Amino acid sequence: MNKPAVEQMRTIDRVNATLKQRYNRECRFRRFGLGAVLLGLLFVGLMFLNIIGNGYSAFQQTRILLEIDYRAEVIDPTGARDPATLSSADYAALVKSSLRALFPAVQGRGEKRELYGMLSSGAFLELRRRVMADPGLIGTREQLWLPVDDDIDMLVKGYIDRRLPESERRLDNRVVAWVEQLESTGAIEKQFNLTFLTGGDSREPELAGIGGAVMGSLYTLIVTLLLSFPIGVAAAVYLEEFAPRNRWTDLVEVNINNLAAVPSIVFGLLGLAVFINFFGLPRSAPLVGGMVLTLMTLPTIIIASRAALKSVPPSIREAALGVGASRMQTVFHHVLPLAMPGMLTGTIIGMAQALGETAPLLMIGMVAFIVDIPGGALDPSTVLPVQIFLWADSPERAFMEKTSAAIMVLLGFLILMNVIAVILRKRFERRW
Amino acid sequence: MINNRLILAAALTAAAASSVQAASRDYISVVGSSTVYPFATVVAETFGKTTAFKTPKIESTGSGGGLKLFCAGVGVEHPDITNASRRIKSSEVERCASNGVNDIVEVKIGYDGIVIANAKSAPQFNLTRRDLFLALAKKVPNVNGGGELIDNPYKTWQDVNASLPATAIEVLGPPPTSGTRDAFVELAMEGGCKTFDFIKAMKKQDKKTYKGICHSIREDGAFIEAGENDNLIVQKLESNPAALGIFGFSFLDQNADKVQGSIVDNVAPTFEAIADGSYPVSRPLYFYVKKAHVGKIPGIQEFLAEFTSDKAWGEEGYLVDKGMIPMPNQERSQFAADVKGLNILRLAK
Missing domain, CATH: 1.10.3720.10 (MetI-like)
Structure with missing residues (x-):
């Protein structure tokens, strides 16, 4: 207990001598800890940014506004309104004729094929669903937003560069011109993609859902x-x-x-x-x-x-x-x-x-x-x-x-x- | 406790009900190759949408795994159809037969090209299969001749062939479990390997050694196994213009703005060149149908009809839009007739 004063001085000296070092050590350790947390947060942030940056656009789907004419002679020639007939009718033909009406100048087999390819191959399903739900639509006309093919969707969302030479693009100049024409009249736009949330899997990206x-x-x-x-x-x-x-x-x-x-x-x-x-x-x-x-x-x-x-x-x-x-x-x-x-x-x-x-x-x-x-x-x-x-x-x-x-x-x-x-x-x- | 007991009882009843359910199946079950998967799924989806039948279930198990499941027996718990990116082997036919799967209908659906591609920002490669073999094989013939094999000494493409650029050999390819790898090794490597007469002569005497030489890929880092995901390889090529990548034609088709296919034996990997057979690295795709299930599982015949219809596998069919290379007209109509008559596969012994 009663230690000599000299020795007490020595202890406090020793404490003082290492005090700064100990403070530094603690400070360093805190910084390391903080650094580790920040690094972790940075990576999580990067991951989220990357995923959200890549993925947010999938919640939208490009659609084209078409005037559909539910012609009775195509859907139900007999007028019996038999569900089997209604279900197997050629709705794709209705979609195709609406597209032709939108672009009357398109001629020739190859060009037409390209035009029809602008719309999703599953677009006619929407017509079928609507007619099956309400056969009263037959014989009437209706404005309908229909999903486009995934390539067009990518073009509208800006994932396909329009300035690239034609040979390096998946879409040729003609299709790009059609899309631009539609864009100028407002008949093509990105809408909320409900199919993505409610639909089953599909090999067509525009029809695929979770x-x-x-x-x-x-x-x-x-x-x-x-x-x-x-x-x-x-x-x-x-x-x-x-x-x-x-x-x-x-x-x-x-x-x-x-x-x-x-x-x-x-x-x-x-x-x-x-x-x-x-x-x-x-x-x-x-x-x-x-x-x-x-x-x-x-x-x-x-x-x-x-x-x-x-x-x-x-x-x-x-x-x-x-x-x-x-x-x-x-x-x-x-x-x-x-x-x-x-x-x-x-x-x-x-x-x-x-x-x-x-x-x-x-x-x-x-x-x-x-x-x-x-x-x-x-x-x-x-x-x-x-x-x-x-x-x-x-x-x-x-x-x-x-x-x-x-x-x-x-x-x-x-x-x-x-x-x-x-x-x-x-x-x-x-x-x- | 009573609640827990109820839940357990419910689960057990569900399990019991399921074995009853397994006694009948109202959808087609398809297994097999991941290369055929993108094509089979499109047909299945169209089939489900345009007919009253349920959409077939398609599992991606790989060609070998699919045939194993397929050959396990006859009955609703076994798959009806298996896809394969190579032809069924006689050993597999025997295994099938030993499990009672005797009548198998073979359907060839088209071709798939394997491309060796690099980034658009780099110059296009003009390769021969011999170059590919020399660049990627584990053991290559000594330059001094004499029929001696040495560990692959080549570091750059220029070492392999003076007309190629002086960049280091760096090739991203699929792992050994992949059918794409099998096909690449068989068609490109073996094709190049055979150009050496003394190795070709070996084939008759000692098939095992011959295969060992031609099918072994170097393991010193020049060939990088990049996983089964072809999209990943495309992305890696884009960021590394010095590297080459090996993947299926449909990925080249989809990413023509990012990567370019190398010319092999003076033929570029284009749709036309693969279709007419002039591009050397292409393989046929098949699927196999269990004849005993036709008529038992609803819709198999209709599914086959959809698959072999012109609007699916024809020259302007939707499978072509997905990157499959169609067969010539004559071959197509012959297989379509085989399918219609459900003609049974006979392997030449």
């Missing part, structure tokens, strides 16, 4: 949630509250932790071998996809749920047992509700992981071209990340913006799920 993939993802996630949440929570509750501590439970615990690190493609192979080859479930179905993703997300949910159960103070259990509750009542009336917010977080993180997964689905046939929007967990379907993967590999340039736009939608869903997780957690926390 509706089918979103529904597929939804069914897959519902199956995953219905299976993985109860199983995961039950496993966690048993292991944490009821299981005896012995070598077997240790082994189970180690294996659950190991499973969390298994590459997801392995679960796909397992799903192929067990669910499809052994149990004979259909390929490409969200049911099988959901079961495979359940295997994948189970470890995540079990680990998170066990952590949540561990964080419930033992005094709650002791108090419940003390007033005569059974162990089961203790767990289900007191511990589980308290642990629920943590379990939900774990589940939603697992679901988000499942939403973004492609590799295991590759093995069970969900990487497929599916046009019809699935109506249930047994219909063949694909999921959002797979749709992104398929579009990224398509030669048509217009699919590039669709790819980025689909990524935007996927990111949107992920953010939404995280927001729901936060809100749910907050509400549960308020109650207890």
Whole structure:
């Protein structure tokens, strides 16, 4: 205690001597930390900028205003209004004659072919849909905005350079002149692209949509949630509250932790071998996809749920047992509700992981071209990340913006799920 | 707990219901090559839109994977059609037969050209298949002659052929799992390889060594495996004018403002040159139909009719718009007749 004054001086000297250095060290460390965070933010920002910059234009689709004459002799020559006749009528001919009326100067087979090629090959479907919905249209005339071919769409959106020499462009001068003529009269414009959000997949970029993939993802996630949440929570509750501590439970615990690190493609192979080859479930179905993703997300949910159960103070259990509750009542009336917010977080993180997964689905046939929007967990379907993967590999340039736009939608869903997780957690926390 | 039990029960019932559902299928199931995928999907989509049948489901599994699934057996759980960017092998026909898949209808749908392209900003290459072999093979004949093979010493294109530019050899191509790679190796590399008489002579004596020499691509960094995504290769070429890339003709067709195809053996990779067979690096595309499924799965015959109609695979058909090279008229009408009669494939032994 009573140290000589000389020595005290020496200590304070030593402190003073290194003080500046220590401050500098702390300052440096803070800067490194800040730098790391900023670098991370910069990359995230760049990614978002790149994706949004590439993808925002996919939410618009160029359309041409055409005056359609629903000629009765083309659609329904007999006048019987038979749905079969109406459905198989030559609507493309109506679209073609409207286009010819817009450009009366176009002559010759080649030139006409080029003119018809300006409109999407699926434009006539819109006419069919309208007539099927309201046969009263037959015999009338109507102004209709119809989607253009993807090349024209790219031209109007500025992805094809009009100043390039004709030989290097996908569209020749004639078509560009037609588009410019339409632009000058205002008969061509970019409109909100509802097809992109509601439509199924298509090989024509202007008709392709993520509706089918979103529904597929939804069914897959519902199956995953219905299976993985109860199983995961039950496993966690048993292991944490009821299981005896012995070598077997240790082994189970180690294996659950190991499973969390298994590459997801392995679960796909397992799903192929067990669910499809052994149990004979259909390929490409969200049911099988959901079961495979359940295997994948189970470890995540079990680990998170066990952590949540561990964080419930033992005094709650002791108090419940003390007033005569059974162990089961203790767990289900007191511990589980308290642990629920943590379990939900774990589940939603697992679901988000499942939403973004492609590799295991590759093995069970969900990487497929599916046009019809699935109506249930047994219909063949694909999921959002797979749709992104398929579009990224398509030669048509217009699919590039669709790819980025689909990524935007996927990111949107992920953010939404995280927001729901936060809100749910907050509400549960308020109650207890 | 009761809720959980209900949910589990519901899931199990769903699983049970699905095996009942698997007993019948009302859509066509197609698997196979990723090269044929863009063409098959267009036909499927048109078929779904213009008929009362459901749109066929098309999986992109690769030619080999598709044939494996296809040959697994007869029944609704197995695919009806498989696409292939090469012809079925006799070993695959045998495997099919051992699983009870006996009657297979072969349909050739057209051709696909493989192009060796570089950025528009660089000069166009004028290559021969021999140049390609010398530039990309793992082992090449010693320049001093004598029929000796040495590790590929060439660093620049000029080393390979004095008329080529003095830029380093850098080629972006597909990985070995890709059908495009198989075709490139078979058509371009082997084509160049055969121009050396002593290697050609080897083919008769020792086919394995011959293949080993002609089909091995160098692994010292001059050939870069750029993944299955051809769009990515196009993007990389654009930013690196010194590199060449290998991909399918439809990607050249779509990106004619960014990249140019190299001339191979004095023929440029144009639509016409691939169609008339003068461009040397082109391959036929096929699909195979399980005859036992025709009549069991609704719509197969109609789907085949759509595929082999002139408005699809004809010279002005919509498949041509997607970058497929059509067959000559005579070949087309012959295959169309085969399809109509569902004539069974017979491989020459």
